[in-house]
Amino acid sequence: MTTSIDLGVTADLHVHLREGQMMELITPTVREGGISIAYVMPNLVPPITTIDRVVSYKQQLQALAPETTFLMTFYLSTALTPELIHEAAQKRAIQGVKCYPAGVTTNSAAGVDPNDFSLFYPIFKAMEEEDLVLNLHGEKPSTDKDGEEIHVLNAEESFLPALAKLHADFPNLRIVLEHCTTKAAIEAIDKINNENKGEIKVAASITAHHLSLTVDSWAGNPINFCKPVAKLPSDKKALVAAATSGKPYFFFGSDSAPHPLHAKSKHIGVCAGVFSQSLAVPYLAEVFDKANALDKLKGFVTDFGKDFYKIDESQLVNKDHCILVKREQTVPDVISLDGLKVAPFKAGEKLEWSIEWRKV
């Protein structure tokens, strides 16, 4: 029986670390959860759209977690220009740009209209030239218009044609469909990669929680409510199959999204997001173990994301290895700092795996 696995220098290609007290609480949990490299989302208030802010934000994060490697992003909006993209890329201030459709999730009010990306084509062209990554929150906004009804359950599938068009229009732009949640999305990513040869241009990140949840899980449990919402059992099975497939265009992005407990324990207006950072790798290990695919975990959580993002050794502030260890632990009900409390995914439940760090 396997009792420990060396996962190497792990990467989580989609994290939310927030600001202020929440940032102080959450940032150290990246390493506690078994993750070495964190790709940091820019949806602060206001969103991050300048080099000064991204540099300053990274410095704050680094001070809180000196052993974690942070990779940074801009928030796609009309505040960006092609010139800024070139400058930010050449200074290595950012690794990519995150695109939020307006209004679909936390702090996305400044986002774009996913029915028409053409406004941002000059930005995408600059990104393609600089070999930056475009990170897509792939959902269309809800509408009950006859014949084109969009709701939380088909919002992702409805977005997939826009993804295909973007790839066709910018075949050399590296694109990640973030936190994909549907069988339809998995099939779309498979299709693109089956047709393409050579370097991977379109990939998808998959969270730990979407490998475990379905619509039943968040019905009545706001702790499990996030955007995109977890879908049907058949979707979850397709996600698990993709994550454990060994295909290099599916890799880990936790989309860990902390909110204060009081913002999750409301009868109206619950914030969307599952907080999974503090136990990211143990959550994944549960899923891979159950699927008899622990041998595929290192590819998913370490190799494939780093390869796609072309992260080189010189970028790493630390090269310790994450060691997965078969040792039971109980998820705490909350983690807290002074008065601030955050409920972690699977609060109060038992996990069979833990992590340790091996110094390098």
Added chain:
Amino acid sequence: MTTSIDLGVTADLHVHLREGQMMELITPTVREGGISIAYVMPNLVPPITTIDRVVSYKQQLQALAPETTFLMTFYLSTALTPELIHEAAQKRAIQGVKCYPAGVTTNSAAGVDPNDFSLFYPIFKAMEEEDLVLNLHGEKPSTDKDGEEIHVLNAEESFLPALAKLHADFPNLRIVLEHCTTKAAIEAIDKINNENKGEIKVAASITAHHLSLTVDSWAGNPINFCKPVAKLPSDKKALVAAATSGKPYFFFGSDSAPHPLHAKSKHIGVCAGVFSQSLAVPYLAEVFDKANALDKLKGFVTDFGKDFYKIDESQLVNKDHCILVKREQTVPDVISLDGLKVAPFKAGEKLEWSIEWRKV
């Protein structure tokens, strides 16, 4: 422009009035919400399965609301016998029997296995003989078994074959598919009634909230979380079309299901149920008005249910008429009694219609 409508002696054929302090708070709201006749669900703890308890429960309710007519039910379980059904019917202690599939909603642990009703066929035979009504909570329990996945979104549609079989096996048993939520259910009820001639044997009740909500409404808003969950925009449209159709086998049952505010404002384990009793008729009026179908409201909320249940004048404790009046009001954030608080459907929102009572 219509500014007032005489709705006559209105009926809500599916209410939850609970026990203790909650019962004291909720029971008077039946009349406040514009309802004269209330068909009371039996899912107390323990469930109501004896004549003594149903009589005593009705007395308590009547004391709290002397002007409301209460019709009572038994909870279908192995505690019932054909002899008890005959006795309860002949004493007019009950109007029907409610069937809960085990484990799908509030206090349903004592319910039945919807994959096999045959255990209860002697009960159904006795009910058919006494012309009692069988009220079905039409959902199958969730499972992620390959090939037969059931989840909160297809749980009702998966139940429809069991409804058709029951009707085939007991063609003279009057059956109500309670709080139906899907286009598939509407079509199934239409199909049965198109094939039958003469007296209606299979009907469906429709709630006020399912005429207004979709899956987007309860994603992140536990106040709108109930079982069965609200489904897709296309389902909602089918429900509105059925309710405003004038077809006599679709009638009102609010499934108003109060829970203490603290049980709705949780991050884990939110209670299922929307509380709509205190403004039942104004909520309906909003929907019918928007559909330009106010002329169909009296059929839906007064005539069709009473006809199906064969409620005669002698059963009514009061014959006042509910008058719908075009007068704006704001839904309170909560209604309360001592420390107990309940958040009503559409808390804080404006409604365009109010009700008054005309003494008869």
